[in-house]
Amino acid sequence: VLELAVASGVAAWATWAVLLMPGFRRVPLRLQVPYQPSGPRQVANALALLRGRSGKTVDLGSGDGRLVVEAYKQGLRPAVGYELNPWLLCLSSYRAWKAGYHGKVSFLKKDLWKVNLSDCYNVIVFLAPSVKPPLATKLLAELPDEARVVAGRFPFPSWTPTSTLGQGLEQVWAYDMKEVRRAAQSSAEGSPV
Secondary structure, three states, rough: OOHHHHHHHHHHHHHHHHHHHHHHHOHHHOOEEEEEEHHHHHHHHHHHHHOOOOOOOOEOOOOOOHHHHHHHHOOOOOOOEEEOHHHHHHHHHHHHHHHHHHHOOEEEEEOOOOOOOOOOOOOEEOOOOHHHHHHHHHHHHHHOOOOEEEEEEOOOOOOOOEEEOOHHHHHHEEEHHHHHHHHHHHHHHHOOO
């Protein structure tokens, strides 16, 4: 039993060291987000909130690429995933190839904090709560007014969603940047200086 426990611990550590840790090496601890795959209902809900839209679609921290591939299937083009973990990028490329979209979707090894998002109109964010406040600042500074941000698992704490879909772990929130900016401006004008 002890040997089995030790072997399991070593296997878990090896999996972490080889598959997951490479994506975190240069990212500050509070901004690290562990890989957690989206379920089919989460993916469907996120893309339902983007239905009928057009323009560049990006998934920040795209993991295994399932949201990017599904976005492309639903006509959101170009579809791009940004991910730091090289193993997850390989898995994403495999997923795209298996779906017949190799060369049609892009998965880039880029730090989401260093990517310019000014040409993005659909942004998918399935990231940890600790990342949301600094990411909100980046999105407000870079996205055009016509952009829509869809957050899964956790909402942006200081934004009011335009719409939501699902419940519990499957809930997603959509934020239209024009409305987010209008609310931020009203809040700034209403507060005493």
